[in-house]
Structures are given as C-alpha cells and as structure tokens.
Amino acid sequence: MKKKMIYVSMLALSVSALLYSCKPKGPSQAVTGDAAAKTYVAPGKYDAFYDFVSGGFSGQMAVYGLPSGRLLRVIPVFSVDPEKGYGYSDETKPMLNTSHGFVPWGDLHHIALSQTDGLHDGRWVFGNENNTPRIGRVDLKTFRTAEIIEIPNSGGNHSSPFITENSEYVVAGTRFSIPMDNTNGDVPINTYKKNFRGTVSFISVAPEDGRMKIAFQILLPGVNFDLARAGKGKSHGWFFFSCYNSERANTLLEVNASQRDKDFVMAVNWKKAEEYLKAGKGEKRSVAYAHNVYNESTHSATSTIEKEVTVLDPKDCPDMVYFMPCPKSPHGCDTDPTGEYIVGSGKLAAMIPVFSFTKIQAAITAKNFDGEYEGIPVLKYDAVLHGEVKKPGLGPLHTEFDADGNAYTSFFVSSEVVKWRLSDLQVVDRVPTYYSIGHLSVPGGPTKKPWGKYMIAYNKITKDRYLPTGPELAQSAQLYDISGEKMKLILDFPTIGEPHYAEAIPAELLTKNSTKFYRIEENKHPYVSMGEKEAKVERKGNEVHVNMTCIRSHFVPDNIEGVKMGDVVYFHVTNLEQDWDIPHGFAVKGANNAELLIMPGETQTLVWKPDRTGVFPFYCTDFCSALHQEMQGYIRVSVAGSSVPITFSTGTNQPKETE
C-alpha cells in the first residue's frame, strides 16, 4: 500500500511537471496539475459540502456538491416548476400567492443558512425575492420550500435575507424606494425626494419551527438599500446595510446616483429597536402582504393576507440608526468572523474601506458626527475607519473570510479575487476569474468559524469557457482551493439561472436529518386515501373528486366513467409507498397544467377541466418499476347532461362488459 502511494505521488508529480512544461493555451493556464485529484469524487462517493446557490432570475435555489460541482437538486422557491408540480398542484399554488395574486416567477439573489451561536446549524436556508419582495424558507430536512412571506413597504427586496447569529432575524431592505403602501402612491415620479421612502424589515424566525413574522420595519430616507450583514460576537445586536443613491435620483441612476463621493453604510442597533418596540414607539400601519406556509401533515399550503405592520421611525427612536460614509456607491457590506470589522465595497472605488466596530461605538459615545442625513446622524469617516486596503483592484463587490484572518474580495471590473489580511490590510494574493465575478463564497464565510478550504467565484460572463450554445450561454461558478498560501483554480461548473450569493455547509450537518419519505399514517390531507379501500370517485355538483392511490405499479381506480363536459375533475393522488426515492408521477392528456410528482406517503391534487368528450389516458410519469409502463388508466368524458353514472374500478370492469 505504502509503495503504491509513493508510486502515485511520483506519477502525480511527473504529471504536474508535464502539465507545467506545456505551453499555456488560453484561459486554462490558470489550472494547476493536481486540480483533477482535488475535485474528483468517485462514482458512489459523496461530496464534502452542500453548496446552496441562488438561481437568480430562475427564481429557484440550486444545490451542488463540492468539490465535484455536481448538481444535486434544484429547489423551486419563487418560480413554478412543472417538473415537480410546484405552483401547479392545488397544494402548492398558495405558496406563490402574493398581495398581487398568484405570481409564477421570482428573482432569487441571496442565500442565508440558519445559525446558532454564529455557526451553521443546518436547519433552514433562506432566499430573497428581488422583484415582488418576499423571503422564502427552505426546510433542510426535505429540501423543500416551507414558507414564503411577502414584504410590504418595499419596492424590491435586494438587501436580504441576511441573518443574525442565532437566527433571531432575517432582514429585508428595499432596493427601490417608493411611496409607502398606506399613502396615495399615485404621485408624480419627480416628487421622489418628497414622497419616496425606504424601509428595512426585521423578520423574526421562531426558534422551534422557523416560522417567520415581520417583527418591525424601520422607516428610512429614500435611498437604495443594497446588501447587509449582521454583526456577530462583539457586534451582535447590530446590523449593517450598504446603501447607494444618497443623491435620491429617480432617473438615469447610472449617472445621477454616482454624483456624491461617498454614500453610506447604515448601522442599525436592533437590540435598541426591540426596546423601542416594547415601549410602544412603533406605529401600526395598514398594509397587505401574503404569508404562505406549507403544512407537512396536510401536505398543503395555506396563504393568509396579513393586514398590519409595525413601523419604527428613527425620529422617535434616537440612537437606533447611524450612517457611516462609504466611498463610491457601496455594494458589499461584510462583517468578519470576530464581528470587529465591517468591510464596505464601493463598486466604483479603487480601494476597500474597513470599518471598526470598536471605533463605531467610540464615535457614537463621543458624538463624533459629520452632520445629519435626513435627520439621521452621520458618523465621521475617519473616526470609524480601521483602514483602507489600497489599490487592491477595480470595482470591489463582496468580501468573504477564512478562519485565519484573511479576507477574499471579488472585483467585477478587473475580474479577479484578491486575498488580503484584516490585520494590516496588505494584499497577499490575487487570482483571475473567468469572467466578471459577482459574489464569492467561502464555506462558513459569514459565520464565526469559517470552514474554509474552498472559495467559490460566481461569474456573470462565461463567453469562451464552455462549448457554445447559441446566444445564451451557461453562467458559471469557479472553485478555488484556498488551503495553501496561494489560491488555486481547480474547477469550473455551470449553474442554473444567474448565480448571485451562495453558502456551503459540511454535508454531515444535513445528511443525518434528511427525510426519506412521509409517514402515511401521519397524512392528514383532507382527500387522502388511506389504502386502496378508500379510493373512490365522488360527484359534488359539477366537481368530480377522484381519491386515487398509487403504488408500484398501478393506480386505484384506473378506469373512471361518469365525468361530463362542464365538470371540474380533482385528482387527489396518494402515494402509498413507504420507501426512499419512490415517487410516482401523474399526468392526464390535455391538462392545462403540469404533472404531479407525489412523494411516498404524500397526497397531491391535479385539477383537470376536460375540453372535449372522449376517453383520456393518464399514466405514471416517473419510472417506478419493471411494470412502470403498465401504470396507466383511462377516464371517460361524456356530453353535458349525459346519463352515464359515476363508476370506477381497477382490475375488474365496472360497469360490466357489454357487447
């Protein structure tokens, strides 16, 4: 064995020597010789990390294994997913309800894994919706969306869903300021400065079941809130939000929101906000927003329209909110593992300002202010600055951290990641990305103890990196090994939609809790069939309810008659299986809908409105056994007013055969 290992390492050495000796051709030059061995996960072996990656304009969340970059699952969150029946089955449609009605699409930008004591606890992962402002919570036992809450008084939920160190809150800062929901919004757009306001919302997360509730909103000047991070450790109790457009422009922001030399990072003392809330300083405002919750025992979602939110105005709540000047339209706003440093990244700047929490506290105590902005005190830049990273690159966006005091900042304009030291702000390494990196992530990067090992770049442009696929190309992630002094590119992998932020977590924190199937005995769906004996077809006026079962490999019933034109047919399909990885699918010809994909022990409902008379086949869409192809049935549709009675059967013809 030892001999073999020596042989392998010698061979590996000689191979890397070979690779180095080859003349670099194009972008592949950045790959080191042992990249294959570092990312190879043999068939049947598991990856070390789950990587939860935002799907951007796909509206979904993708799960990749690291270091292989293999796609493990796409979790539908804010967009319908016909493959899984999400947003198509009667049970899941309420998940996409909003105060605007059913919204089938969303834009998911950022990921937040739940934390306890500043460390990943593997319970939930949150994602924000940027367009119709919402936050979604995915249960990491089932990898399914468990809850979605809409955010009122928000124009676009970009600054979200970043999380506090004990998952007390996830936040939602509005990207676009707007007239508030309870005012007459029908105003000239050029009255922006007078009528438009911003808000940040603190959404509490119930420790026992993760249930979200908008605890309070803070009413703010009409700037654009961009990104955010919670304080941690010594800065626990504070939240930091970057904001741009302090010019409060409402047109041609590209130019008009880039006038001032400095915008702000906003510091919110949320413990103080809690005190004001308790003291009754909040104002209840009437709004409307949807709160959608999936119930795993009824296998159904409910959507409730909530009518009220409590708003705290900094005018009535001194010492709750401060602004810190930050150069050139700050984007990223990231706190280091100790909670002492807050890294602002002006996306048009050629330096990175690093703020010190200790200095912020001292400046507040000494009232070391540089005036006010719309009634909110502005702290003196020099008084709160730990220092600036000089000439690191062009267009800093986001910063992540390892456990050894290093920071990794992405640079969009110069397409690179720069590694620098928090202690002396010196740049120690830089690597190119292919191309135009946006977010980056280090496993555990936003926690108190980063897992480190890898850094993943999420790029906006791929151009020549993959086989061309017409005008639209895959977006991509790039995996770097950061275990040594130098960052090393070891893998490219394409992603779904557009990858914005992502978080990775060690696999063992999730695998042990993974649900394998739903217990049929605990199924409380109103139309469940607890065994084939309960399968039936019932007419209620023009509704025909089919309580159907499926198991390898037949449906009960599989012959149905007595449906008439004008009827609405509800297929309530219960999967009787109690084994892992045995879903059954259900599809019926001509349904203006999607399939159902029913997990073991679950009941799901497909609504079908026949548009013509005849006999229509239905079948199982998910290969389930050697006799899967036999898993089928027929439903007969007769003319309106027909006297064909409701009958149903499996195995024996019902009604009996006639000539």
Added chain:
Amino acid sequence: MKKLFIILSIAALLYACSGGGDNQNTSGSDSQTGDLFKEGKPDAEDEAKGIGKFTDVEISPTLDVKMAETGKGIYDLKCNACHKLTKEKLVGPGWSGVTTRRKVEWILNFTTNPDEMLNKDPAAQALLEECLVRMPNQGLSDDDARHVYEFMRQNDGVK
C-alpha cells in the same frame, strides 16, 4: 491525449487506493445483476428463516384476535394494493396459506427487511423473478409486522 490518459490512469489508481468499505446500498432499485440469483423455490414449503433481526419467534397456537384486527388495518393501508387474501396473485402472491408455506421468522424478516432479503435470500429472489416488482419497503415496525402476521394466520383459519 497523452495527458488525458495519464490523468485517467491516476484517477483509476486513486480509486483503487480508496478501497471498498462503505458502498451505498442500492435499495429500491429494480436493477440487479443476474448472477445474484440463486435457485429458490417460490411455492414449496420452506424451513428458511430469511435474513434480518428475527431468528427465533414464539407463536401461540391460538389466535390473538385483537392483534389480528390491528394487522388487518395495516394490511388495508399498506399491503392490499398488491396482495389478495386468496391464492390469486395480484402484483405479489396471494396470502392464502402463506403462514404454512413460510416460517414466521421468514415472513417477519421479509416484511421488515425487504431490500436485504431481495438482494440475498434465495426464496425472496425466486419470488422477484416470478413477480418482477420488488416488494416495496412499506416502513413496517417490528410490531406492525407481527400484527400483520397474526392477520395472515387468521386468514389461514387459525382460531
């Protein structure tokens, strides 16, 4: 091309070094290699006890009616989709006479541990060859299985 070959061979070598060990079970899969099948007798009386935690189970000569009733409830929910109470085969064999064909331990092991039984037990494999649908793991607890067994006995006329 040469580079690729060397990388591949290293990958192969690494794989060989990683050794066997924790290979994941392919439970629930329909695909099994043919040479796993050994001669078994699907119908004949069988003294085999199967594979699982049940090695020696005491059964009273008389029926426990209450247990049988509970067993029937479980049968209706989890078993009757594939098993009739007569001799007639539906997806799986009819249950009539099963308690005289098989040892109690074999039945309890098969109902609680179907994947391992279908992968290793000759009689279970012979049944699979006949029915072609792997008996699903229906998540029966030990108690559930015992209750269902009592219902099988009732079905076989035990009083």
